[in-house]
Amino acid sequence: MHLSIATTKNRATDLGFLLHKHPDRVFESSQDRSSKVRATGFYAEAGEDRCEFCLHVEVDPVERVRGLAWSDGIAQYVEPQPFLAGSYMSHAISLALRSAMNGVATSKDAAEDARLKALVEETWPLEIVVSPVRTSRGLILRLFEPLGWNVEIDSVPLDVPGGVRETDLHTIRLAGSHAVRDALTHLYVLLPALDPQRHYFYGESEVEKLLEKSSRWLDGHPSKELIVSRYLSKSRELRETAFLRIDEGAGVERDVPEAQERQSAHDGRHQRIVQVLQAAGARRIADLGCGEGRLLSRLAELPGQLEFVGVEPSSRDLDKAKKNLSRNPSRQMDDRIKLVHGSVLYADDRLKDFDAAVLSEVVEHIEPDRLAHMERCVFGEMSPRMVVVTTPNGSYNAVFGLPAGSFRHPDHRFEWTREEAAIWAQKVSTTYGYDYDFSGIGDFVEEYGHLSHFIVFRKV
Structure with a gap:
């Protein structure tokens, strides 16, 4: 060099x-x-x-x-x-x-x-x-x-x-x-x-180095967010810390949704999902691919006569979800929540008559040649009034320095660009009788878009 x-x-x-x-x-x-x-x-x-x-x-x-x-x-x-x-x-x-x-x-x-x-x-x-x-x-x-x-x-x-x-x-x-x-x-x-x-591996000191060394010029750079995202590409938490520090130094006041999105990609995504479900008046909600129950925990904070079902093919994750959802003074899971061992690739009569279904960071784990099975089971057989889908934006991977064709997680089978996700959404809506709204969620870089796609399907 x-x-x-x-x-x-x-x-x-x-x-x-x-x-x-x-x-x-x-x-x-x-x-x-x-x-x-x-x-x-x-x-x-x-x-x-x-x-x-x-x-x-x-x-x-x-x-x-x-x-x-x-x-x-x-x-x-x-x-x-x-x-x-x-x-x-x-x-x-x-x-x-x-x-x-x-x-x-x-x-x-x-x-x-x-x-x-x-x-x-x-x-x-x-x-x-x-x-x-x-x-x-x-x-x-x-x-x-x-x-x-x-x-x-x-x-x-x-x-x-x-x-x-x-x-x-x-x-x-x-x-x-x-x-x-x-x-x-x-x-x-x-x-x-x-x-x-x-x-080398890096921690919180890397945020200090970045902010100290760039203090005379970063705030005025038009690609400030891109620089921070790439410099701290290996740690979402450190990127969020850096963004908050920069905003505080500049005296920027952000509205609540944006500030919370900066705090955590997961929390921002879940908050947006909850807001959409609340606005739609959904009372029976299925979290398809609920994992360890993080979204269900957020939904359980909602008051009222609601019903939540978490569906997960991994028995280990279901056990973790049950423990996570029982972390409260009573050490009991909210009786409005039910956990079901199942898969979005198979029709299930237990999942009929739901107001809404959520596929949050799920579809990218499905082999492309099996997506049609998921579409038939969720949009055809289950047929809820609303389906919320979030999935990684493949174009944004350039911010993380990932080579073309690489994915963020070894279990991902694909990561759609905005154009590819839009084509899929259009196909599903036409086939199963849904309208859809297409947007993004998470950090935004003008050249690449948002961190994840955010698609809301509504039954016509």
């Missing part, structure tokens, strides 16, 4: 003061053993008219997997991540240029100290080259151009013999006038956002 930062500013060698790297010396860092990263810094040019600092980053592909449990055979040694300028390059920037990124420049001489502090805040004409980056060209432009960079991209295909064709590899060339500290934070945050396959 390679990164170079060059400037043509007057007294260009002042760049060395900001980077804390002497032009006559070679910098080497191979910090913690767990990272297996070695960063070497040197100056390719150091003159008064132009100065260029280079950072060469190497990762030992054998040491990085030593002691880990891998199931992909030799692929662990030849997979490309150790050679891509993503999270490893971001980590190397932190190792080698942390003080520069934090805007630290000091001197014991008072006059020189004042001059260096002024240099930290000044904009510099900068030329940056970073390579190789694995992502789409459009995403590179979308993330860097709004920050004032002129972007040039050189691309080569990444083809692994006998393997699946991956996206191209790019050399990114950036030109623009920025404070050096800002330029480094752009790279530190956006490189992992471009290719969010991390080389």
Whole structure:
């Protein structure tokens, strides 16, 4: 991996003061053993008219997997991540240029100290080259151009013999006038956002790093939500925490539904389902594929003479649902709830005469060639007045950095794009006599849509 930062500013060698790297010396860092990263810094040019600092980053592909449990055979040694300028390059920037990124420049001489502090805040004409980056060209432009960079991209295909064709590899060339500290934070945050396959597990501290390093520019970026979603792609909870922190910092007041959707994708989805069922006046409700009873728990909070039936093919999940629904002072399950061992793939006389049925994140677990059986059993045989369906939006997977054709869960058999979901909804409504409303639920990114599709069928 390679990164170079060059400037043509007057007294260009002042760049060395900001980077804390002497032009006559070679910098080497191979910090913690767990990272297996070695960063070497040197100056390719150091003159008064132009100065260029280079950072060469190497990762030992054998040491990085030593002691880990891998199931992909030799692929662990030849997979490309150790050679891509993503999270490893971001980590190397932190190792080698942390003080520069934090805007630290000091001197014991008072006059020189004042001059260096002024240099930290000044904009510099900068030329940056970073390579190789694995992502789409459009995403590179979308993330860097709004920050004032002129972007040039050189691309080569990444083809692994006998393997699946991956996206191209790019050399990114950036030109623009920025404070050096800002330029480094752009790279530190956006490189992992471009290719969010991390080389480490992360927790709440990652939210702090993101907000701290991007504090001078993220709030005004038009793709702010996309950056946060990709930077924290492995953890829904951390993304929601980051969004709330950003909103609080900006003094944004959100209406209740949107705020609650941010708190949890599950809670937001369930809240919306409950609102739709209440508005329809549904009194007999079937949760088809109820799992461990999370939606039933939410429905049980509703007052009145209601009836809820949870249908689940997994006996283990039914046992968990019964325990979860009995977590109350009486340690008894609400007598309005019944749990049924069954499947949406088989007609069941116990499920007749219901006002509403819910298929929340269920249909994607069904083999495509068996969907017709589910449609016949639910929309034909059961035939409730309303059916609420939520299912993952396959287009949104790009936000998580998932390769094309990959799914969010190993048990998913498909994940529809908006167009594919709309075609399915139209087919079902025509075949079984339903009208439908098609919308989305969860986090929204303009290019990809909502996290999940939200479809409400109503019997004509």
